[in-house]
Amino acid sequence: MAAPEASHDSVLDPGTRAPDFTLHSTPDQTLSLSELRGRPVILAFYPADWSPVCGDEMALFNEILPEFHQYGAELLGISVDGVWCHAAFARDRKLHFPLLADFEPKGAVSKQYGAYREQEGVSARALFVIDGDGIIQWSYLSPIGVNPGVDGVLNALESLPSGRKPAMAAHDAPHPAAADHDGDRAHDRAQEARP
Amino acid sequence: MSDGHLMPPVGADDHSIGPDDAPVTLVEYGDFECSYCGQAYPIVKQMQDTMGNQMRFVFRSFPLTEVHPHAEHAAEVAEAAADEDAFWEMHDLLYQHQDRLGDAALVRYAKEVGLSADEVRADLEEGTFADRVRRQFMSGVRSGVNGTPTFFINGERFDGAWNDPGSFLRALREAATAAGAGPRS
Numbered sequence: 003m004a005a006p007e008a009s010h011d012s013v014l015d016p017g018t019r020a021p022d023f024t025l026h027s028t029p030d031q032t033l034s035l036s037e038l039r040g041r042p043v044i045l046a047f048y049p050a051d052w053s054p055v056c057g058d059e060m061a062l063f064n065e066i067l068p069e070f071h072q073y074g075a076e077l078l079g080i081s082v083d084g085v086w087c088h089a090a091f092a093r094d095r096k097l098h099f100p101l102l103a104d105f106e107p108k109g110a111v112s113k114q115y116g117a118y119r120e121q122e123g124v125s126a127r128a129l130f131v132i133d134g135d136g137i138i139q140w141s142y143l144s145p146i147g148v149n150p151g152v153d154g155v156l157n158a159l160e161s162l163p164s165g166r167k168p169a170m171a172a173h174d175a176p177h178p179a180a181a182d183h184d185g186d187r188a189h190d191r192a193q194e195a196r197p
Numbered sequence: 198m199s200d201g202h203l204m205p206p207v208g209a210d211d212h213s214i215g216p217d218d219a220p221v222t223l224v225e226y227g228d229f230e231c232s233y234c235g236q237a238y239p240i241v242k243q244m245q246d247t248m249g250n251q252m253r254f255v256f257r258s259f260p261l262t263e264v265h266p267h268a269e270h271a272a273e274v275a276e277a278a279a280d281e282d283a284f285w286e287m288h289d290l291l292y293q294h295q296d297r298l299g300d301a302a303l304v305r306y307a308k309e310v311g312l313s314a315d316e317v318r319a320d321l322e323e324g325t326f327a328d329r330v331r332r333q334f335m336s337g338v339r340s341g342v343n344g345t346p347t348f349f350i351n352g353e354r355f356d357g358a359w360n361d362p363g364s365f366l367r368a369l370r371e372a373a374t375a376a377g378a379g380p381r382s
Contacts, residue, residue, distance in 0.1 A: 062261075066338060069335070097263075
């Protein structure tokens with residue numbers, strides 16, 4: 003049997019402890035996975051800001067955010083784009099969740115998760131659901147041109163021991179990090195108001 | 198993953214046009230403010246005309262509210278119209294006026310199809326129909342909708358080119374044949 007290659011096209015499996023990381027979420031702030039211990043985390047690796055399919059995927063995830071919050075889950079988008087690029091993209095698409103810059107050393111976190119495409123030098127389109135103890139409970143690698151949708155993520159969240167069926171009207175779900183995000187929203191709206 | 202399988206199946210709560218026992222059911226998840234859905238609107242009409250009583254068409258709302266600020270209220274007005282048996286008139290009006298979907302315009306369309314302007318205004322303010330729209334949206338999420346419009350033919354997501362009427366029609370006819378209602382000679 004051939005020795006397994008460095009995981010270019012096989013993402014970390016369920017049952018694996020999610021490697022901790024610290025990445026920039028804004029030009030002057032960093033976020034560590036371990037800070038979110040105690041609640042589920044969704045990692046959405048994607049190839050690039052601004053490419054049309056990514057925009058669709060992030061837009062869809064953005065719409066479903068209230069449902070994720072019903073499970074107390076945090077959503078993090080990760081690509082190799084830099085912080086300023088992420089900031090512009092998030093503002094343009096009105097995204098209300100952090101985009102992390104796997105920028106320097108380039109793709110290091112994506113590689114740890116087996117979600118890096120060496121040839122193109124970008125993150126793969128991969129999804130992970132990590133439980134409150136930091137263990138990967140579900141992972142999925144999508145063909146790079148295909149928007150994966152969010153049904154798999156919701157099913158995985160529901161299967162967590164802490165999972166519960168969300169109420170239908172999820173718009174005003176209580177959420178631990180709501181204060182931060184509301185701040186972002188207010189900021190976005192202020193930006194939008196400009197001509 | 199659902200792998201693009203419609204959940205829940207078409208039922209009594211759905212907005213449908215065409216015979217209930219038609220061999221083909223086409224379901225669209227759409228957003229009234231989405232320009233691609235606007236492009237799909239005349240193509241779906243064409244499919245309905247060509248398929249005739251071989252096809253039932255069902256519309257479920259999938260408003261992407263962060264990018265389309267008027268999509269939610271437009272979907273709610275369509276629900277209000279549904280309660281007065283005017284869903285399809287409203288559906289058509291909305292797609293014919295995608296550039297004018299502010300609340301004032303929505304109330305005007307509601308009056309046009311015979312609703313009370315005051316009631317519709319109150320419904321929008323109170324979000325009377327928000328839960329219904331949300332249920333449709335979430336059914337789309339669960340069914341693997343990955344953008345708008347997303348179509349399902351007899352319960353399976355159609356990943357082909359809806360914007361190519363020829364291949365769209367072929368897919369519908371194949372579904373009709375598979376369902377045992379061969380094309381009429």
